Amino acid sequence: xxxxxxxxxxxxxxxxQQVTLSCSPISGHRSVSWYQQTPGQGLQFLFEYFSETxxxxxxxxxxxxxxxxxxxxxxxxxxxxxxGDSALYLCASSLHTEAFFGQGTRLxxx
Amino acid sequence: xxxxxxxxxxLSVPEGENLVLNCSFTDSAIYNLQWFRQDPGKGLTSLLLxxxxxxxxxxxxxxxxxxxxxxxxxxxxxxxxxxxxxxxLCAVYNNNDMRFGAGTRLxxxP
Numbered sequence: 001x002x003x004x005x006x007x008x009x010x011x012x013x014x015x016x017q018q019v020t021l022s023c024s025p026i027s028g029h030r031s032v033s034w035y036q037q038t039p040g041q042g043l044q045f046l047f048e049y050f051s052e053t054x055x056x057x058x059x060x061x062x063x064x065x066x067x068x069x070x071x072x073x074x075x076x077x078x079x080x081x082x083x084g085d086s087a088l089y090l091c092a093s094s095l096h097t098e099a100f101f102g103q104g105t106r107l108x109x110x
Numbered sequence: 111x112x113x114x115x116x117x118x119x120x121l122s123v124p125e126g127e128n129l130v131l132n133c134s135f136t137d138s139a140i141y142n143l144q145w146f147r148q149d150p151g152k153g154l155t156s157l158l159l160x161x162x163x164x165x166x167x168x169x170x171x172x173x174x175x176x177x178x179x180x181x182x183x184x185x186x187x188x189x190x191x192x193x194x195x196x197x198x199l200c201a202v203y204n205n206n207d208m209r210f211g212a213g214t215r216l217x218x219x220p
Contacts (some may be wrong), residue, residue, distance in 0.1 A: 004153075033208065043199070043210040056206045090153055097142050097203050101154040 004102035012108045020036050021105045025072050025093030031055075033076040033099070034066060037088040049074055061074040065071065081109045112137045114202055116211035123190055124219050131185040131214045133200035138178045140202045145174050145185050148197045148213070157198075158185070190218045 005024040014017050025032050033074040034046040035055075049068035068074045072093075086109045092099040100101055113136045123129050133143070144162045146154040158167045158174040160183070166175040173186040183200055199213040 006153075035210075042212045045208065048206060050206075088151070092154075092208075098156065098159045099144060099154075099201070099203075099208060100156060101146070103153040104151075106151065 002058050003055070004091060004100055006089075006091055006102035006105050008105060009103065010106045010108075012110060013081050015081055015083060015109055017081050018077065019081060019107060021076045021089055021091075021107075023074045023091035023093075023102060025074070025091075026095075026100055029093035029095045029100075030072055031094045032068055032072065033092045033094075034074070034076050035090045035092070036060075037090060037104075038086075043090070046076065076109075083109050112140075112202060112204070112207070112209045114200060114209050114211040116198075116200060116214050118214060119212065120215040120217075122217040122219065125190060125192060127190050127197070127218075128186070128188050129190055129216070131187070131198050131216070133183040133198075133211055135181045135183075135209075137202075137204070138181050139204055140178065141204045142202075143174075143176055143183050144201045144203065145172075145183075145209075146199045148199060150197075152198065167183065167189045187216075190216075192218050192220050194218050 007022045031050045033048040048056040052068045063079045064074045088104045092101045092102045117132045145157040148203045162178040171188040176183045195212040197215045201210045
């Protein structure tokens with residue numbers, strides 16, 4: 001059974017650009033959550049999608065957005081990138097409440 | 111607002127030692143608690159999931175306990191090995207919201 005797949009694994013972007021990250025959950029999982037991890041702030045919750053609807057949202061500015069498709073794959077978009085957006089972005093999928101994480105996308109903003 | 115604390119922040123032990131990692135949470139109204147392992151720059155690997163109605167879970171050399179009333183969980187690692195070196199995170203889940211502790215960075219010296 002394939003795990004959670006995140007693409008790309010690494011990204012380098014310039015300040016002001018926008019970026020889209022992708023997450024394919026485990027087959028059959030309908031919930032996908034996104035997290036930002038930085039050395040200073042730890043793991044912070046961004047948002048959760050369930051059956052194409054945003055079910056929960058963390059405390060991030062509107063530059064961070066997401067969506068989920070009918071096949072449960074999810075994308076996360078960050079517009080007008082700032083240096084502070086450099087982080088490891090992790091997505092997790094779950095069937096009930098046990099979360100399974102992908103390997104993450106390392107985003108570097110220069 | 112749920113807050114999760116992990117003590118100690120870092121731990122260094124010689125190979126073969128048994129050890130305990132601690133996790134505390136402020137709101138006992140949780141649905142479950144999950145322990146994860148994270149290697150540097152990688153995603154989170156689920157170790158153990160304890161439902162709110164359970165007191166403990168075991169997997170190999172790992173044993174996790176949960177005391178909801180006191181807001182505490184422990185992860186016991188028996189006969190530690192250098193390969194156990196990683197950051198261990200606990201997370202509590204309730205109402206579609208998963209909150210993480212900052213983690214304990216474990217180093218097992220050969």
